[in-house]
Amino acid sequence: MQPQPWWKERVVYQIYPRSFQDSNGDGIGDIPGIISRLDKLQALGIGILWLSPVYRSPDADNGYDISDYRDIDPRYGAMADMERLFVEAKKRDIRIIMDLVINHTSDEHEWFQQSRDKNSPYRDYYIWRPGKPGGGPPNNWTGFFMGSVWTLDERSGEYYLHLFDQKQPDLNYHNLKVIEEAEGILRFWLDKGAAGFRCDVINVLYKTSLADGKRSVAVRGIEHYKSQEGNHAILRRLRQNVLDRYDCFTVGETVMVDVPEARLLCEPERRELDMVFYFEHLEVDRRVARYVPKKFKAKNLLRVLAKWQKGLSWNALYLENHDQPRIVSHYGDDGAYREMSAKLLATMEFTLRGTPFVYQGQELGMTNFDFTELSQLNDVESRNIDALMKRLHIPARLRWKWIAKASRDNARTSMQWSDAPEAGFTTGKPWLGLNGNYKSINYQAEEADEHSVLHYYRRMIALRAGSETLKYGAFSPLKTNRRVMVYERTWKDERYVVLLNFSARMTKAAYTGEVVVANTERTAYGGRLEPWEAVVLRQTKAEETKE
Ligand code: ISL
Ligand code: CA
Numbered sequence: 001m002q003p004q005p006w007w008k009e010r011v012v013y014q015i016y017p018r019s020f021q022d023s024n025g026d027g028i029g030d031i032p033g034i035i036s037r038l039d040k041l042q043a044l045g046i047g048i049l050w051l052s053p054v055y056r057s058p059d060a061d062n063g064y065d066i067s068d069y070r071d072i073d074p075r076y077g078a079m080a081d082m083e084r085l086f087v088e089a090k091k092r093d094i095r096i097i098m099d100l101v102i103n104h105t106s107d108e109h110e111w112f113q114q115s116r117d118k119n120s121p122y123r124d125y126y127i128w129r130p131g132k133p134g135g136g137p138p139n140n141w142t143g144f145f146m147g148s149v150w151t152l153d154e155r156s157g158e159y160y161l162h163l164f165d166q167k168q169p170d171l172n173y174h175n176l177k178v179i180e181e182a183e184g185i186l187r188f189w190l191d192k193g194a195a196g197f198r199c200d201v202i203n204v205l206y207k208t209s210l211a212d213g214k215r216s217v218a219v220r221g222i223e224h225y226k227s228q229e230g231n232h233a234i235l236r237r238l239r240q241n242v243l244d245r246y247d248c249f250t251v252g253e254t255v256m257v258d259v260p261e262a263r264l265l266c267e268p269e270r271r272e273l274d275m276v277f278y279f280e281h282l283e284v285d286r287r288v289a290r291y292v293p294k295k296f297k298a299k300n301l302l303r304v305l306a307k308w309q310k311g312l313s314w315n316a317l318y319l320e321n322h323d324q325p326r327i328v329s330h331y332g333d334d335g336a337y338r339e340m341s342a343k344l345l346a347t348m349e350f351t352l353r354g355t356p357f358v359y360q361g362q363e364l365g366m367t368n369f370d371f372t373e374l375s376q377l378n379d380v381e382s383r384n385i386d387a388l389m390k391r392l393h394i395p396a397r398l399r400w401k402w403i404a405k406a407s408r409d410n411a412r413t414s415m416q417w418s419d420a421p422e423a424g425f426t427t428g429k430p431w432l433g434l435n436g437n438y439k440s441i442n443y444q445a446e447e448a449d450e451h452s453v454l455h456y457y458r459r460m461i462a463l464r465a466g467s468e469t470l471k472y473g474a475f476s477p478l479k480t481n482r483r484v485m486v487y488e489r490t491w492k493d494e495r496y497v498v499l500l501n502f503s504a505r506m507t508k509a510a511y512t513g514e515v516v517v518a519n520t521e522r523t524a525y526g527g528r529l530e531p532w533e534a535v536v537l538r539q540t541k542a543e544e545t546k547e
Contacts (some may be wrong), residue, residue, distance in 0.1 A: 010047030027437030141221030315354030
């Protein structure tokens with residue numbers, strides 16, 4: 001086999017800086033805090049860090065609204081701290097990728113402030129339009145955080161477009177200057193030592209037309225800007241002019257993509273992105289977007305996983321991030337089987353083909369928050385959804401039930417380091433809140449217990465690192481039903497069979513082989529899976545499988 005790029009060999013760890021480690025008692029995690037925990041990340045075995053935004057920001061969407069791309073927000077530290085982080089990470093053979101948020105800026109960015117003046121050269125950096133002749137916004141589009149995408153700016157009497165919050169105006173990618181600015185931002189961080197980018201909502205940059213959108217419950221108008229040819233051209237240009245000149249990679253967050261669309265965005269011969277985050281595998285138990293639930297079935301999950309495993313030559317594997325509920329509360333059982341199911345989900349993630357991403361706390365089996373009312377939440381999306389559902393006359397109890405399950409704040413509570421006050425995250429008061437279960441679920445306790453979820457993650461990371469079959473072997477689904485999924489990975493003479501029981505019932509699954517890893521103490525497999533058991537069997541060509 002040809003030597004493979006380093007970003008296929010390594011595991012990525014996502015840090016949401018504001019909730020990871022506070023170093024100065026203001027209740028907000030920061031860069032010195034991250035540096036103080038690097039040894040622990042190295043011990044976990046990860047080789048790449050992805051930092052959610054640490055740039056200067058007024059914080060309307062927790063840093064995804066940037067007011068200066070070349071500066072660190074004082075809440076997180078100074079540029080000198082960031083430079084020290086690059087150096088300290090490098091010492092531990094950890095590379096860092098930055099979050100690239102270039103679909104929109106903050107409304108407090110200098111460009112937007114200038115842009116409010118009709119005669120400014122910056123006017124054309126954003127998308128300004130007069131209202132409809134009879135009054136009202138220029139078209140009928142609705143955004144990702146609900147409501148119209150247009151906000152009227154009193155100063156110039158025109159509307160500006162924002163697919164997200166009104167404090168996140170979209171840049172105008174019909175303007176070459178904007179593309180050049182983006183190139184400058186990429187170069188700036190690559191020159192500082194970044195090893196690549198996670199590219200925020202990167203398939204909606206280019207708005208082909210501003211015509212009215214088709215009827216739709218959510219994001220009306222998306223057919224005019226999702227994965228357009230103009231967007232592909234921009235990605236190719238960024239690649240040619242900048243990215244190809246550095247040893248780096250990109251993973252694009254691509255919204256509402258199917259396999260054919262994703263292939264156009266990340267198949268190697270296209271020379272656009274290196275991988276994409278899609279969402280379909282996290283939505284098999286949802287009806288409308290993320291908020292209306294439906295029953296989980298293992299076979300639906302395997303069908304989606306298989307489609308993407310077969311459809312793309314390389315996957316970005318993830319089960320959690322800062323926008324998703326905790327996976328153990330989502331597809332696992334965060335009660336009696338928390339540890340078992342967290343380990344089962346780890347087994348699944350690390351035995352699929354692609355680059356695995358672990359979100360902070362996932363390696364501890366951290367659960368959804370235990371908040372009891374909306375006022376404890378901070379997330380702009382949760383608040384807007386609640387308001388929308390209220391207008392639809394959905395009763396308060398049901399609204400809260402749905403939001404509590406799906407809110408983005410589930411993943412944003414403080415990292416649980418120890419059983420000390422505030423879980424060792426801060427000596428002050430955390431900006432969001434701390435899960436009451438931190439006394440038992442925390443890094444320190446799990447470090448001391450060799451049967452913990454943390455130790456299991458270490459084991460899975462090491463197992464993948466040492467196995468060509470797990471990294472590069474072909475994937476095929478073998479068998480599935482409501483509760484169980486079985487798939488194989490094959491490479492040369494070796495075959496791994498992965499058996500996962502997503503239920504509290506004992507289940508039969510007749511396969512043979514030597515046990516490579518299991519989330520139980522077993523050393524041999526006899527054809528029956530315990531509740532929430534995960535087993536990986538290894539066979540070589542000589543042996544026969546019986547089904
Ligand atoms: O979070 C979502 C589902 O609830 C998505 O709709 C999300 O808004 C979308 O995936 C885009 O996410 C990214 O860009 C947003 C930011 O709020 C998210 O945190 C970020 O991951 C705007 O920059
Ligand atoms: Ca701090």
